[in-house]
Amino acid sequence: MALRLFGLVRHLPRPRLGPGHISVAFASATSAFRSDRLALGIMASAADQRNARTIHTAACLVIGDEVLGGKTNPRTSQTNSAYMAKWCFSLGINLRKVEVIEDDEDEIIEAVRRMSERYDFVVTSGGIGPTHDDITYQSIAKAFGLKLLLHDEAYERMKKLSKPHKSQPNFSWDVESPVKTARLRMVQLPIDESRDLAKQALFARDDLWVPISVVNGNVHILPGVPRLFETLLESLRPHIIGRLADPEGRGICRVIISTPMVESAIAGYLTELAAKVAPRGVKVGSYPQWGKKYNTVTLVGRDSEYLESLVPEVILNVQGRRVHREGEGETEAET
Template sequence: MTLRTLSTVLGSKRLLLATTTTTTTIATTATTLRSLRAWKPNQKPLYNWRQQITMTTAAPEKTFTAACCIIGDEILNGKTRDSNAYFLAKYLFELGIDLKRVEVIADDYSAIQETICRLSSQHDIVFTSGGIGPTHDDITYDALAKAFGLSLKLDDETCRLMEATMMKSPGWKLTEARKRMALFPYPSKILRTPVSGLWVPVVVVNENIHVLPGIPHLFERLLESLRPHFQQLVEAKHGENGRYYRVQIATRLQEGKIAPFLSALQEKVRDKHIKIGSYPKWGTDAQGIRVVVSVVGKNEEVVRDTADQIARDIEGWTYTPEQTVKL
C-alpha cells in the first residue's frame, strides 16, 4: 500500500468516525428536545429530575435558595413598575436566603405553570407575586391547581376574615367575584398573619411555593409578619449562623485601577465563600465617590477582615448603613 493510499484510507476512517459521532450527537439532542416539548407541568418526572440534581450536584457552599416569579401583564407592558422583587431581595438577604432568580411573566396559564413548576423543582422556596385578585385575569391559584393536579376549594375562614374586615366599607358585599380570592388549590398550606385587618393569607402550594398578592403594601406586610416563619426554615437547615453579612467600601479611585487587585483578592477568598462586587457610581458626588465595593459572606469575621484589606489597598472607607448609593 502506497503512502497516498494509506492516507486516503485513514482520511476516510476519520471522516466516517466524525460523521458517526455527529449523527449520534444530533440524534441525542433531538431526543432531548422532543422530551422537553412533550413535558407537561403536572408530570411526575419533573420531581425525579429535581431529586437527581440534588443528589449529584455538589455546591461549594450549601445555601437556602429562593426564586421569585412576578406575574402580571401590567408589569410587562410598562403600566406598573414592580417593587416587590426589590423588597424581596433585601428581605431574603437579611434572612440568609440566597435569591437566585427573578422572572416576570404574563397572566397566562402555560407561562405560570411552566415557570412555577421549574422554579419549584430547582429551589428550596419560591415566591409568587400577583394574579390572585377577583377579576377574570387573576388566574394564579387556578393555574397552580391545574399544574399540580389539585382541585380548588373555597376557604371559609378566609371568607369570614375578608367579610369581617371589609364590611366596614359602605356598600361592600361578599360577591362571587370576591370569593375567587378565597378559592385556593387543595390541599395546600395556609399561613395566616397575626396582623389585625390583614385577611389575605399566604397560600403554600407543593410545599415550597408561597403565593402572595401583587399589591406592594400587602406583599410587604405579609412578608414582614411572617419573618419568624422563614427564619425558622433557615435555622432548621443551617443553624443560627445562616444570615449574610455585608460591608461596603467607598473609594475615589477609578474602577479600572482597582479591578486587578479585586480580581486577585476574589480568587484568594473564594474558598471562604466570600463574594466581592464592584459597582461604579455615576454622576457628581460631594465625597467624590467613584466606586462602591461590596463584600458579602456568612462569616462575619472573614467579611470584616476582607473589607479592611480592601479599604487599605484602594484608599477607601467603610460605608455606613445610613448611606445609600444608586447602582
C-alpha cells in the first residue's frame, strides 16, 4: 500500500511557482526567521533580567549518584548545603530549597528549570568532572536549549594552571587523546550565544582555572568538592552584593535562648509569640536537644533592634537565658 501511494505521489504534477508565490514563500521564510530571532531575544532578555534583579530567595541543588548511595564522603553534600545555608544567612538571602538528586539527565533538567523559575539565585553542586557520569553541564544546556561550547578563556587557564598527574607522564595538550577529550568536558560550558559571554562564566581567582558557569541568568554551576565549592561560592559575594535586599550585606539576625522547660510547656506561649511577631518578619523556632538538660528557642529576623526588644519577654516566659551558640554551657542530662 505504501509503495503504491509513493508511486502515485511521484506522478502527481508539481505546482509551478510564479513570482507571486515566490514572494509569499520568501516573506513567510523571512517572517519565520524574524520570529526565531525575536524568540531568542526574549529568552536572552529574560536571562539578563534574572541576572540583574534583586535577590531575595535561593536554592541549592546537589547532584550525584554517589551522594544518594552513601559511597562518597558525607561532607560533600552535607558540608556544601550547610555552607551555602550559612552563606545565604550572612547575606540576608532566604535559602528556600536544598535538594539532592542523582546523575540523571531528566531529573537535572526538571529540577534546574523549576528552581530557576521559582528562586532568584540557584547554585548546583557536583557532576562537572571529566568522566561519563559527570553530566551536569550537558543536562543544564538541554534544560535551557543551549549549546555546549568550548570556553576559550577557561581552556587557556586550564592549560596554564593544571598540573600534570604522575599517572599521565606523557600527556600533551598538543596531541589529541582520550585524556584530553575527558579534560575538555570540564571547559565545555552551556553558552547562550545571544548574551554577553562575560556574564556567563566567572572566575574566582587568578590561580584557579575552574569557571563558575552562569546559566539562564540565575543558575550557578559549582563543583562538588567542598573546598572548591566554598571558594567559588565566596567569590560570588562581590558579584551579587549590590543585588541584595540589603545592599550592605548585613544579613539576617538570630537570637538564641536556652531554656530548661520542655517544648510542651512553652508551646502555647511560643504560638502566641509567633503570631504576634510574624507581621514584623520574625520567625520563632523551638528545637529540642536530645539527651541534654536544655532546649533552644530562636528568634530570627532582619530588624535587630526589634529582636532585641523581644529578648527580656522571651527569657521571662521560657525561664531561660540568652546564649551565643546552641548548646553553650549545657551538660549531659542525668540518666
